[in-house]
Amino acid sequence: MIDLRDAERGPAARADFLHRLRRAVHDIGFFQLVGHRVTGAAELLELSRKFFALPDEERRALDILDSPHFRGYSELGRERTRGIPDQRQQLDIGPERPSSAPGPGEPAYRWLVGPNQWPAGLPALRPAVVDWMDRLTGLSHRLLRLILESLEAPADFLDAVVDPDPQVHFKLLHYPGPDPSADPGPADQGAGVHKDLGLLTLLVQDRVGGLQVAVEDDRFVDVPVVPDAFVVNLGELLEVATRGYLRATVHRVVRPAPGVDRYSMPFFYSPRLEAAMRPLPTRYVSEAGGVVADPDNPLFACYGENVMKGLTRAFPELIARHHPGLLAAADR
Known part of the structure; x- marks a missing residue:
């Protein structure tokens, strides 16, 4: 549990805060952030519930398969x-x-810039989400600087990587419990085992829970639901940039019980699409002997290329419809 207000309570409290923050991002890579002064999560969760309660045809009108920019609604099993x-x-x-579409010679990741799809039957959703994303972008940037300070690196070292236009992404998620009459299969996952790709993820989960973190290779533990807290975790870019000193921990989401619905809202904060990460100038990194590459997911220097690689795996039907050249490149 990290209370952001401790960073403002004088030199001694700040030093203790930075020590606890460093331990959290080094030991496990996940923590609960309170004291962040960002309000409105409950109201946005309620709007999310209303969105997923819209008639099926209204949600399908926003089908992500119709968007070459990877924006819109996904039914069960799409991702x-x-x-x-x-x-x-x-x-x-x-x-x-x-x-817009990438021009001649422009990289494919320019497709990630484009419009969203919004439900006509829920006009309050768009302004609420836009405001939420703006506030979480600011909070994420502040938190990134504090993590760097905790490592005794210049707090502004990654400013050039994220400013002036970090790649941010937001999801409204609904995990419905399985049909009570159906036999769950071994692949009946809410969200499968993975690491996040970018820099930071800030998650709001409802009272149901279901997020699990790997504390050992094959042992997962539940992430408790803490009122008004963000669950924060680090992405692979920070793990590689620190030679494994910072951890991008494997995690998953288990499906809720039959008849139970789970809602969550993850916000992803990452470098500019054209940016590349640099090793952090700190003794903690120079003395670390950990991961500099992930053999299961080799990382490109350019962040946008990493995103497109991940989307090619996550949304094969969308890629086949709008970007078949990426499939051919992936097969080579």
């Missing part, structure tokens, strides 16, 4: 983790931008 369909519904949202 995949390690090739296995995730049993959740979701709405993928990014910064609102005009629709």
